[in-house]
Amino acid sequence: MVAENRSQIALLFGLLILVFAVAIARGEAGAQSAAGRVAIAAIFGILILALARGWIMVLQRRSRLEVSQNAVTLVRRNGQVSTLSRQHGDELRFVNQRGGALGRNFTLGLTIVGTDIVLVLPGFFSRREVRQACRSRGWRVDN
Numbered sequence: 001m002v003a004e005n006r007s008q009i010a011l012l013f014g015l016l017i018l019v020f021a022v023a024i025a026r027g028e029a030g031a032q033s034a035a036g037r038v039a040i041a042a043i044f045g046i047l048i049l050a051l052a053r054g055w056i057m058v059l060q061r062r063s064r065l066e067v068s069q070n071a072v073t074l075v076r077r078n079g080q081v082s083t084l085s086r087q088h089g090d091e092l093r094f095v096n097q098r099g100g101a102l103g104r105n106f107t108l109g110l111t112i113v114g115t116d117i118v119l120v121l122p123g124f125f126s127r128r129e130v131r132q133a134c135r136s137r138g139w140r141v142d143n
Contacts, residue, residue: 002133004062008124013055020044020051063123067133072110074119084119088112091140094127113142 027040061077072084072092084092091113096106097120108125109118121130131141 002065002067002125002129004058004064004124005126005129006059006062008126009055009058009062012124013051013058017048017051017055020048024048058123063121063125065121065125065130065133067137067139069137072119072134072139074121076122082119084110084112084117086139088115088117090138091142092134093142094130 021044024041024044027044028037031037031040058077063074063076066073066075070086074082076082089112093111093113095109095111095118097109097118098106108121108127110121110130111118134141
């Protein structure tokens with residue numbers, strides 16, 4: 001089993017919280033009135049609390065990739081399950097999935113070579129850990 005990487009999650013949320021904390025400090029220093037200082041502290045304080053709550057929720061319910069000799073199964077945070085079956089082949093490849101028709105962002109996906117089935121790996125999976133888990137169960141990973 002491969003779970004989402006805790007250090008990547010911590011880095012992302014930690015940096016965002018730090019940015020908002022700096023915004024509070026700079027906003028407090030530059031505010032012209034007491035009402036301005038209160039507004040800045042309230043807005044960015046709420047944002048920091050929301051990020052901290054999101055961070056905790058993501059850590060408690062991480063997505064996981066379950067690799068067996070017959071299938072690679074992704075279990076998402078919400079319980080949704082997607083599977084790649086060995087009956088379609090045993091050679092896997094990492095691909096970049098575009099986020100929507102007009103999206104400019106890409107997410108990591110895993111596919112069986114020669115098929116159009118893509119297992120989109122949301123969040124923070126390490127390619128190295130996924131590759132290692134798949135190879136240990138007899139899957140071939142070409143990239």
